[in-house]
Amino acid sequence: MTDRSRCTDGSHTFDGSRRRYLAALLALAGGAPLGGCASESGSSPASETPATTDAATAPTGTRSTDGTDGPALGDVVEDDRLAVVAYSVGRSADFESLEVLNGDGHVVVEMGVKNTHGSEYVGVSSRGGFTLRDADGTEYHPTVAGPEPRLDAGALAPGEAARGFVTFDRVPADATGLSLDVAPTAGPGDLGRATIDLESDGEGRTLTHDFAVPVHDLGDTTEYRDTRFTVDAVRTSTGDGAVTPRPGHEFVVVDITVENTADDELFVNTPVQADLKDTAGRTYDLSTDAILAFEDVAASVTVDPESSVHTALGFEVEAGLEPLYLVVDLDSIWVGGRTFYRLR
Structure with missing residues (x-):
């Protein structure tokens, strides 16, 4: 796996500003992952268009720069309530705080989330909303250990952003094909899903506050x-x-x-x-x-x-x-x- 942990100091800004959107919540009620992305103009190939997606919140965006179909590192995944981006990924050896914790088994992903709703608070589950998966389909879940600042989201005010590390443990050192399943919003109606390829580079932007509150x-x-x-x-x-x-x-x-x-x-x-x-x-x-x-x-x-x-x-x-x-x-x-x- 490529070491991209050195992009975590905030100086790396994704200026391409290409957005990806989560499929409509009702269209994903079955929990299926986002199947593909439309072209930047808003139209999409017939093979990539979710059959039941509501046109008002249909996915739009572009493919990653390396030609992968789904969102990759740096790509912003967004709907009308929440935006999510995986900025970088690294192993335990890249973080001093993990060296004493049997470091071979930790993968650290720096995440950003933002409440894109204009008037409502959005609850974000920092631990329950992210699942790491390898090429064999093995799943890994977040742990409380990890470098700081950790992703501290909770209930985000309209326009508020959160950024920090999410750490997964017991990941074999030779695990490949890592991807991140994202379903971060809390509540029975929030069923948006997306899968981010952690071994490909995309184009996106850094999420920052755009407060819709005083x-x-x-x-x-x-x-x-x-x-x-x-x-x-x-x-x-x-x-x-x-x-x-x-x-x-x-x-x-x-x-x-x-x-x-x-x-x-x-x-x-x-x-x-x-x-x-x-x-x-x-x-x-x-x-x-x-x-x-x-x-x-x-x-x-x-x-x-x-x-x-x-x-x-x-x-x-x-x-x-x-x-x-x-x-x-x-x-x-x-x-x-x-x-x-x-x-x-």
Whole structure:
């Protein structure tokens, strides 16, 4: 298998901008994989046209540059709810975090997903929606182990993207003909299917945010139920000397104010309810090193009734990375509480 893991640093942009679409959901109710792609103009050969596809959401696109029929690495597979792309694939030896985990058995695929619906949240199953398959038809499923950032999708807001690694284990080192079955949306009606050839190169584009929800600025105050949340400022640092970020990285510290307007105590579990995202959707969790380096960076926030708390959140990212977005989910149970702030 060709090693393409070196395309994972975000600098490799697929400028061909050729799209592939998942077949209509009703047409794929039987779970059959996408059979072929139409020409770029929208017409398709009779042998490749799904017989029962709804014309409103019929697949369109082009073949990969190497002549394969289906989507390949870099090709965007898309319908009116979700876009999916496999950017690169590598083996365990390409990732330091897997070297201690009997590395011969891991295959790592860098994936991107994006909610293309104009008004609804779309649930994405990071583990249940992807199946690796080899030339013999053997299936391999995602594991919780793997390099970071992992694909952290969940419920994506309209126009929101997510990007990260999906890792499969117990894959023989000599396995060939690897392909990825994609069925990432969650819910009983979401039956779209596609198969991506991981050993061929295609042409596509890098998925980035195109938010169809409000994105707030520094100083804006948002309200969700009994909580008022303000991002006051953002600062960067290389640490305090004793605790520093990794080479080429920096701490991003976000100063916030949380106000509780209710009669009961408010608890905000910031490791679960707040994270950072870059423009391609990579997710950065709260940094334990930042908590150690800065006295005002908190692991969680407790606010008394009818009062407010000034505190800070700390993250570690590549130095100079922008734009950056703070994502706050004030309701970790019900979909719809996600709020976005552009930090820089």
